[in-house]
Amino acid sequence: MTVSPLRLGVNIDHVATVRNARGGLYPDPIRAAHMAVLAGADGITAHLREDRRHIRDLDMERLKRQLFVPLNMEMATTPEMIGLALSLRPHAACLVPEKREERTTEGGLDIIGGHETLRPAIRQLKEAGIRVSLFVEPEVEVMMAAHDLGAPVVELHTGTYCEAALAADEAHVSHELERLRRAAAHGASLGLEIHAGHGLTFDTVGPIAAIPQIAELNIGHFLIAEAIFMGLDEAVRTMRAAMDAGRVRAI
Template identity: 35%
Template sequence: MTKLSVNINKIATLRNSRGGNIPDVLKAAIDVQKFGADGVTVHPRPDERHIRYKDVHEIRPIIQTELNIEGYPSPKFIDLVKTVRPHQVTLVPDPPDAITSNSGWDTINNLSFLQDIIGELKEYGIRTSIFVDPNPDIIINAAKTNTDRIELYTEPYAALYPKDREKAIAPFVEAATIARDMGLKINAGHDLNLQNLKFFNERIPFIKEVSIGHALISDALYFGLEVTINKYKQLLIKD
């Protein structure tokens, strides 16, 4: 089945809103794995408004599944991942003041930059993924960066899905097929939820992993974390 990596940033956001350690981010990382998630995702930003760099260091020893660290490859971020050595680093083109990820890499104009960063990470044995829009030219150039995977930025799919799911999924099927044919593995993430995830997974059956945070943590307020993770996992079963 497609793997589910749970992004726990929103748990850290709630903790930071009051100070102290409630909710406990480390316990959350332990629990999402215990409840069936295939991995834990964190996205430390420069202002540390949710996951802090200190959190990442503390989370790493308790990971029994996989740790995926997302972020813009600033010198500070690269130093972090070299020290922590997660299983996967997902490179995103976020400016420092971004509320959340809102676009993929321009792999044409940033080709040499990404090649250098990815080459550096590979020396440390870290699997790399780069956040991209479902644009054929972008996908073709993504393969030239020597990344192991791409992560499809799925906000446009989620936005259009309620109106026309076939139109919503079409560019993602095309992009994923191009990526697969070029030897890339495919991840996906952003605004995937209980309503649109199953269709996405069915139409791109070779997808390796989805990273879900905001919707999943929001659903957990109603269903509880364990039940919610199981609901998402059920949608990722391959027929």
């Protein structure tokens, strides 16, 4: 099979987290977005949460105005967020589960149980010319449900794999990689575009990049954390190199 180049989307949420800790104007997440693009990012991701704990409405407006690469808006499936997306018109909207008490997005959408809410939201966004992605668990039946809902893209949740890798649980790592490979292959066979993300690091990205059906990775928290020590541009370049090295194994 022909293996496409692997895109990198950089999530800048946690630059805004640092800014909001003091309630000021810096560090500026839009500046971080520009730096990431110059260092090799193919797109920028930002999650506008209902509680606005990091990215804010004005951040999204500035990103939309200033970026010359695709903007991926992560969002909950609520009337407020759908309305904002329809007004903003980002390149893409990734629908994610959202709980107020969570520290970060925990697991994938329940698209099998939540189809009555998701179907009209997907239709509205697609009709506005916004590419819709669903953040989901890597399961074959979930790929089938996403296809049935009419979503063109799924983003596979890699968090469980990354947790297993961090714990050095080789059996669990193998199990999770097989789940991801199987879901990616099945989703692609249905015509879905396959993305992946959550918790990926320099050490864990290689095996994910080697899955040939995956077209895009979205990575944020780790890159912003590493930027403290090595600078954001170098962190993005290092991740890009690790992704490219992993991709070679898919060819």
